[in-house]
Amino acid sequence: MTPQERRPRGDGSQDPAARAVGSLARLVRSLGLYDLRNQAMVRFIEQYRRDMLAALAHHRGLEIEVHPFELVHEGRVVYVERERERSLAFRLFRDGARRLIIDQDATWRELILLVEIVGISAPGVVATDSDLVTRLSRDDLPSIKVEAVDGIVQAETMTAMGSAAPGAEPAVPVHMVVPAEWDLPIPPLLEPVRLVHRGLTRDRVEALLDEAEDAMLPRVGLRLVEEVVAAILDPADPFDVSDAAHVFAELRDFLLSEGYMRAVTRMLELLMPLQAAGVDGADDVLAGFAGPEVLDALLQLALSPRSPPMAEIRGMLDALPGEHLDHVVRAVRSQDDAIRQRVLCDLLGTWAGSHGTALLELMPELAPGAAERIAVALLRRGAVAPLRVGIALARATVDAERSELAARIISESEPVADIGPELEVLVDHDHPAVRRAALETLGRLGAPASLPVLRGAYERLDAAAALGDAEAVGRALGRVADAELAHELEERLRPRSWWRRLFHVPPPAPVEIAAVTALATLDLRQHGRLVRWLANSRPEPVRSACQALLREEGA
């Protein structure tokens, strides 16, 4: 709000009319500055509603005189703004409004339409069908009236720009001659039929009225596209793409903004013949359908409550020229809202069959829920090894539920060649289920290349380590351990030389458990004596762990 807006001349600031007009002006001006869903805008709309309804009730309606820079109510200035581009008064005055009358019983919908007309529709830079005065005079605004004169004045004539007042100077120096034989010849005629009055059923009339509704606009637009394309392709017709490229863009954006995606794809089909015929400019028109705004609109459709099935949206994406996976991936990455990201991932999942690897690479960057959607899609399509899916999901999450899911997928999946390095990353995962699943799978793989990683995990064990981790490390280690490592583990548990035993300090329980489990896994027959000795000589929990290992062997 500018200082001038804040301080209308007179004592208007306490006047409900001044507050209402001020709220209207602020809301109108803010339309160009903020997103409508911004909290500030919500406040402005609430304020406008409160102030306007209060003013209408207080004054029993508002009758506002429009001056170039001021708005006046009951002889008092209720708004003043001398900066022309910011001024609501100037905008109204410039478009010819001289008095704005709002009845006491104006509905909220009418008051919104007033904002729309003054703030959005009328001040367009593009010359449109109707100006501010025409739009304010519409019959869907019964409680808002405008008194007007014609537009900006010309200094010498005081007539509106380009007006066609009788007797005025011709607007165009060249007078065009109408062809004498227009609309002729008359088409063939039949004998007259007697005219009688016949009542028409309501259904027939309503069917016609439906055609005039806005809901029919997509059909009208597509029909127009058909006609224009036919005209462009007609060699005798001078119609070319440059005559209609902007119309195609406008229609496309309208259909997108209103969510008529099927119509968008149909429109694209209708335009294809232009490209097939090699018409100049056709490529640019079609490229407009692969632009980010089109893709974003499709993604918005996917996010809307009335979203069609993802497969259908995918079909629409496929109908657009080009390859759009990257755009969807970017959209998913930039989507902060977890729920919306999840929805987009459902869409992304439709690429699971053909672009599984790309989706796998993306998963670790996503929120857990989103990554899970992709994981599910990938598992369903089966185009990627489930083990890789599980690993990617595990990398995407520390969330307990999804970590357990990832661990389950990893544990239940068949090993895959060369997967070791990816699994090794998970050995230090925050969630124990994932760590243990990774260790277990590394063990199953039995790849000697994993030995340093597993050994590292073993060496990081300390007194605070979870026994489950220790056991998992031990089992994995046991599957890849060589004789040298076995010897080292034995020495750690019970040195062979007597004098070393004198100074031997048993390692923490987790380390002991890992070591004994490794040895038992490697070869219990060979190391059975040591295990039994430990089972008899070590305190809990090592004792129980050793007994369990011996039981397993017995079983």
Next chain:
Amino acid sequence: MTDAQPPDPDGPLTDRSIVPEVAEAIRLLERAQQRVGAGVQDDLETVVRNDGARLAQALVALLRMTRTHDVGNAAFERPVVDLGVSLRRLVDRVGVVQLVVVEDEVYVNDIRVRPDGSKDMGARLERHLARHGLGGLSFHERCTPIQLRMLVDALSLPPSAGDPRRAMARVLAGRGLGAIELHGEFRYKMSSEREPAVPESEQAAGDLIELDERASAIIQVCWDNLGSNRMPPVAQVRRIVAELVKHSGPGVLVYSEELPVGQAYTAHVRRVTHVCLIVGRALGLNEEQLEELGVAAMFHDVGYAVREGVIMGDDGAVRSRGFAPPFARHGSAGARLLLKARGFSPGKLRRALATFEHHRDLEDHRGVPQLYGRIVRLAEDYDNLIRARGAGFPPPEALARMKAWAGIRYDPTLLQLMINTLGAYPPGTVLELEDRQVVRSMSTVRYPGAFALPLCEVVQGPDGMPPPQPITIDLARQGTVARVLRATRRPG
């Protein structure tokens, strides 16, 4: 963000519950924003501001250079290109580009432009234009570098004595620059000024005949504008149609007159518009839909204003003004003109399609024409059958012959609606009564029982003489129709 942090007052709305009224407002306003933004990829206002400033700056620079250089000089090349590029970008985005100077300030399509480092650009431009009595220019299409040089050259000429603006318009037209519209000087009207007295023409706005005359003037302006490659003045037409919708009730007059071709054309367009509005109103279209239909009707034949085969000379001047498209292609030509306007609007789609389809049969192989096309078709054929240079039938015969094509050429429901509304003796029908009086019907059907009993004005008394004063008779109360006459001339 944790729960402890205060919400960002200007941040996006997330969890906040919105009252239904505000939600409704957001929904409606968002929809309006999306519609206005259709086809526009950038911030249009910024584009206009930037390119508008460049346009004005280049024009001023070129006009200054004409003091010391001939426009053919190579020094003009660069600024002419700059001017052309800015103009092309603007025309492509906004259609008509209006450059206006008001009190040293330059506006391009109502956006004030401020060029870099040239504080007095507005004053300079104003001085250059004011010499010719001009306050601004509207570019209705892109200009070639040659055309821009010719424009600059024309503006650098000494002003003509008498009416310099008119003289400049003639110069531009002679150079094939009809698509550049000239405006007189503008100024802001101050609140201290008294409103001019309402002209008689506006006082009489309720008078349909007077309104018809104003509509005719608009049609002529439209025709001339479009013939000069200017954009269709849709807002102006819509305004007059809105008045027609408000003022034309069921008693509308529809005459068929013998007029010179130009006037006959405007009369035809007017009558087609009236009949469309009559049918649309009978159908139950709302006011906005009627306006759209009326605008479509006003523009339905503009294709004839197109000139094909225009020959331009090497200097950019017009050598041959070309010819109108043939009947078969005037619909397409008209649509091409109407689609030149920028900005999405439902009306633009509907009227362009109606213009394409307004001679199509109901059973056309391309599919059933859309509603407005079918209505305009009815009104168009009806008028072509009754107008003197068409078939010249009396209105009842025209309708009766159309009735024979119901369901094939015409939508049967719409045609019956039209018949039910216009009646057995549509307005303008000249009738001889059994008492030898000659009357002209002047009302549509007031109620089903009066289908063949309109209100009439007496044209000739039983003695064959026109009445000394206007006499209206209601055939529902007096008089019996003996026969329909072919005479169609309007008395007086």
